[in-house]
Amino acid sequence: MPDVKHFDPDVVLDRVVRLFWQRGADTTGITDIVETTGLSRSSLYATFGDKARLHAAALGRYLEQQSRPVFDALAADTRGLPAIAAFFERLVTARCSGEHARWGCLVTNTHATAGGDLPEIRDILDRHHDALHAAMRAALEAARAAGQLRAGLDLEAAAEALALQAYAVNLRSRAGAEAAGLLAGVRAVLDGFTTTEER
Amino acid sequence: MPDVKHFDPDVVLDRVVRLFWQRGADTTGITDIVETTGLSRSSLYATFGDKARLHAAALGRYLEQQSRPVFDALAADTRGLPAIAAFFERLVTARCSGEHARWGCLVTNTHATAGGDLPEIRDILDRHHDALHAAMRAALEAARAAGQLRAGLDLEAAAEALALQAYAVNLRSRAGAEAAGLLAGVRAVLDGFTTTEER
DNA sequence: TCTATCTTGGACTGGTCGTTCCAAGATAGA
DNA sequence: TCTATCTTGGAACGACCAGTCCAAGATAGA
Numbered sequence: 001m002p003d004v005k006h007f008d009p010d011v012v013l014d015r016v017v018r019l020f021w022q023r024g025a026d027t028t029g030i031t032d033i034v035e036t037t038g039l040s041r042s043s044l045y046a047t048f049g050d051k052a053r054l055h056a057a058a059l060g061r062y063l064e065q066q067s068r069p070v071f072d073a074l075a076a077d078t079r080g081l082p083a084i085a086a087f088f089e090r091l092v093t094a095r096c097s098g099e100h101a102r103w104g105c106l107v108t109n110t111h112a113t114a115g116g117d118l119p120e121i122r123d124i125l126d127r128h129h130d131a132l133h134a135a136m137r138a139a140l141e142a143a144r145a146a147g148q149l150r151a152g153l154d155l156e157a158a159a160e161a162l163a164l165q166a167y168a169v170n171l172r173s174r175a176g177a178e179a180a181g182l183l184a185g186v187r188a189v190l191d192g193f194t195t196t197e198e199r
Numbered sequence: 200m201p202d203v204k205h206f207d208p209d210v211v212l213d214r215v216v217r218l219f220w221q222r223g224a225d226t227t228g229i230t231d232i233v234e235t236t237g238l239s240r241s242s243l244y245a246t247f248g249d250k251a252r253l254h255a256a257a258l259g260r261y262l263e264q265q266s267r268p269v270f271d272a273l274a275a276d277t278r279g280l281p282a283i284a285a286f287f288e289r290l291v292t293a294r295c296s297g298e299h300a301r302w303g304c305l306v307t308n309t310h311a312t313a314g315g316d317l318p319e320i321r322d323i324l325d326r327h328h329d330a331l332h333a334a335m336r337a338a339l340e341a342a343r344a345a346g347q348l349r350a351g352l353d354l355e356a357a358a359e360a361l362a363l364q365a366y367a368v369n370l371r372s373r374a375g376a377e378a379a380g381l382l383a384g385v386r387a388v389l390d391g392f393t394t395t396e397e398r
Numbered sequence: 399t400c401t402a403t404c405t406t407g408g409a410c411t412g413g414t415c416g417t418t419c420c421a422a423g424a425t426a427g428a
Numbered sequence: 429t430c431t432a433t434c435t436t437g438g439a440a441c442g443a444c445c446a447g448t449c450c451a452a453g454a455t456a457g458a
């Protein structure tokens with residue numbers, strides 16, 4: 001009986017993700033979103049609710065579409081340390097050059113803002129961190145199985161350290177940090193985890 | 200002949216720093232600043248210029264008053280690795296508990312926002328990074344002199360890695376990360392830099 | 399005390415914010 | 429084709445934004 005939506009919510013959400021990602025959620029107005037997506041305020045509010053909920057929805061979409069695939073690939077990569085190194089090399093490249101250069105990471109960017117927003121947003125930040133940490137942990141376990149890690153390394157702590165490095169890469173790259181420095185920092189951490197023979 | 204200011208700009212700037220630090224510069228309005236500092240819009244604009252310049256001034260003040268003393272103490276500490284460990288322990292404590300708990304770091308927070316603002320702001324971010332990096336480097340050199348570092352460690356890369364860890368601690372703590380996890384991550388990095396005997 | 403000069407309070411501006419609302423349009427089952 | 433129901437466009441809302449302006453107040457040298 002009723003009418004149906006004249007647009008695909010996921011397509012709209014992808015455009016919102018790009019806006020929030022590049023220009024920041026706080027500094028992006030509803031007017032910007034209306035102009036970019038082409039749909040009206042009515043449709044926007046009827047579909048996503050108020051701006052905080054839209055922000056949460058965009059964050060969730062970013063996590064599933066942008067972050068999760070990369071995390072899953074890392075977790076499934078059985079090479080060990082080379083897989084981690086490759087992850088960071090691609091990360092730094094994506095953050096410093098190409099289409100999304102100097103955009104940072106939407107989830108990382110959100111850490112510094114949106115403090116008093118929905119608990120839903122905080123939850124997504126936590127889910128992102130858990131997923132990143134778990135992927136690092138899985139890759140480290142593969143590295144240990146391959147005998148690439150020095151004896152006595154705490155995998156849980158090492159995974160956390162690598163996750164933190166990734167956040168910092170995201171953060172500093174947005175402010176214009178050079179790729180070489182970021183990669184050198186990451187490599188120093190990885191070298192510290194490596195057996196002397198492999199190093 | 201003329202009248203003089205009825206307030207101390209530095210005292211006002213300190214209050215602005217607190218506002219921007221806790222609530223974010225973008226989400227703090229001029230009205231908030233007027234109410235908190237007690238002075239009028241006229242005095243505010245006559246003294247600091249527009250909001251972007253006020254933001255830059257507050258950032259500079261934060262760097263000199265909050266960051267620089269800690270960096271200088273680290274650079275002057277001759278203990279080596281224990282000095283770096285102490286730096287991070289105090290950092291995590293300050294970020295997760297006490298008066299400024301979950302405020303993060305004003306400079307770190309600014310990375311994720313204020314992309315299109317003054318080049319002056321970008322400069323302060325760079326100055327902050329250089330100062331942090333240099334302090335880490337100095338502490339690492341003391342550690343090497345004390346024979347605490349494993350052979351072949353690239354001090355420049357190691358200093359960058361530690362600086363990045365500090366940014367990530369600032370970032371994740373603002374989103375509610377637990378102190379224990381942050382400290383574990385930092386310790387994993389430091390352990391990787393240590394000689395097997397010292398470890 | 400007088401006066402030139404700066405500071406201050408606060409009203410005011412034009413613009414933008416997020417959000418609401420409703421009439422008109424589209425849809426699909428009856 | 430008719431109709432109930434949802435969607436859509438776009439006008440309108442009050443609140444707030446950063447920033448301006450000027451008359452009144454304060455100051456300190458002459």
